[in-house]
Amino acid sequence: MKGEMHLAWSTDGEILKRAEYGGAVTSLLKFALEYKWVDAVLAVKARNGKRYGCTPVLITNPEKVIETSGSLHCASPNIARYIKEYLDGALYLKIAVTCKPCDAMAIIELAKRNQIKLDNLLLIGINCTGTLIPNRTKRMIKEEFGVDPDDVVREDIEEDKLTITLKDGTEKVKNLDELEKKGYGRRENCRRCEVNIPTMADISCGKWGVMDEKETFIEVFSDKGSDLIEESIKAGYIKVEQPDNIALKTRKRKKEDAIKRAKKWQRRDFTTLKKITLNERLNYWFGQFNQCIKCFGCIDVCPICYCEDCYLEADRDLVTGGEVPPDVLFPMIRIAHVMDSCVNCGQCQDVCPMEIPLSQLTFMLNRELAKIFKYKPGVDVNAIPPLRAPGTEEELRTVVLNSLAR
Ligand code: SF4
Ligand code: SF4
Ligand code: SF4
Incomplete structure (x- = not known):
């Protein structure tokens, strides 16, 4: 049932030895694969056993799932982009995917744009307080x-x-x-991130609310997630018990504390910018954009930049071919293009060789757009992105007037 919560642990001795917090995630993935719920598992693994180099892996052998157990903090692989680019948007494969909130949100945004087949995915959300x-x-x-x-x-x-x-x-x-x-x-965007529990996934798994390290706290968000838990219990892969009031309260408090810490960082990051005049703010951002070397890194990495025929390619007449540095508005045009679906994953800033604070800008604009359009990217698969939402001229006028007044 949606909304149900469990404290869960694996029944597999090997998984218990190797995994953290009772190994429930590893056992659920193994069950999904062994019982043919999915054709493959997509998870993250330390490359050559080194925890500073992690990579997404597609697993079809249930015995290999254990290799992905344990938490890896030095990893922010681009799961949504991986599914879209390398797995044909899950068009032909049923896949169980472990995903942080920003991964799950990017998957949802791509699904809305018909770039990922959500029905073929089982989203095993992992709570996240930063990478x-x-x-x-x-x-x-x-x-x-x-x-x-x-x-x-x-x-x-x-x-x-x-x-x-x-x-x-x-x-x-x-x-x-x-x-x-x-x-x-943590990465800069993670410090500001308030979405620590992936409520848009089928289930979320984490440690908030557990009393010791022998169990995982699971919350269910969809019928698919509920069936997964029920069938895994029946098949003997996991055991569960109900969290008591103390566990529930602890989880709630930890979630609220994480949001408070994120808001504190948001205030820190934006207070200086708020103190200066609009003109000074414009100069600051134009100074940042002036450093762009048109490497296309932010475009290539952004999980929700999906146009085959990019507006910023030289042959589209918007930017001049061969011109480096490009027009100062090059980064701004890209950001405007993804603004209504940006999920604050920070990938663009991570790759920018000029260290332009791109995720700071996307966060700021995204927050303003969310206020105007009442739309939060990646949260609800049925919500229509603002730039596709039909509206009357009167509504459009109100939106434009509101944004000009800010
Ligand atoms: S933005 Fe950072 S903290 Fe937020 S879900 Fe993604 S990795 Fe985790
Ligand atoms: S614009 Fe940047 S922060 Fe936003 S989704 Fe794309 S890569 Fe992530
Ligand atoms: S990653 Fe940075 S330097 Fe490269 S195109 Fe984007 S903004 Fe410009």
Whole structure:
């Protein structure tokens, strides 16, 4: 039933040994594959066992699912784009996908635009409080924690703390806020992210509300998710018990605290910009755009930039062929194109070689658009994106007037 909640754990000894928080996710994926609910599992795996290099993997052998168990924080693989580009938008394969909230939201936005076949996906949402940039994290571990990054076997983000566990079992803890003020810690867009539980997935799995590390907290959001839990229990893959009031309250408090921390970062990031005049703000952004070298990285990486025939290609007369640096509006035109579907995944900023704060701009514009159109990208598969929503001239006039007044 939608809305049901469980504390769940795997019944498989090997999975219990290797996975974290009771291994329920790994067991659900294994069940889905073994019982032919899906043709494949798409999950994330450490490349060559190195936790600073993670990659999406498509698995068809149920015995291999265990290789994806455990949390990887230095990973923000572009799951939605991967499905669209390399798996034909799940047109021909049924796939169980582990996805963070921003992955799930990008999948939903692509599904609305007929780029992904949502019916063929089983979205196993993973709660998320942030991911880290691999090389910067290695530097942080060396400089701030004083240890060799290759000795780290686990990271954990809990409230305002980042904990690392070393091979010998030692734990080292640092204040996340302090690390982030120094430019370390989570990716910039993750600090501002308020969607920590993927409510748009079929189920969400996480640690908020668990009393020890032997179980996963699961919340169900769709009939498909509910059936998955029920059938996995019947087949003996997982066991569940109902969370008590303390567990529910703890989860609620942790969720609220995470949102408070995100809002604090939003205030920090935007207060300076708000204090300066409109003209100074324009100069700031034009100064940023002036650095663009037209590498097309932000276009290639954005999960919801999907036009085959991109408006910004030279032969479309909008930008001049061979002109580098390009017109100052090049990044702005791209952003305008994806504005009504941007899911704050931060991929564009991660790849920008000129370090233009693209996700800061998309977040700001997205927030304004959401206020005007009452539309939040990626949340509801049935909601029509604003730029496709039919409206009367009167409604359009109101929207334009409102936006000009801000
Ligand atoms: S943007 Fe949000 S959901 Fe995506 S990785 Fe960052 S914290 Fe997680
Ligand atoms: S514009 Fe940037 S933040 Fe928005 S969806 Fe695309 S890559 Fe993600
Ligand atoms: S990634 Fe940065 S430099 Fe490259 S086109 Fe986009 S804004 Fe310009």
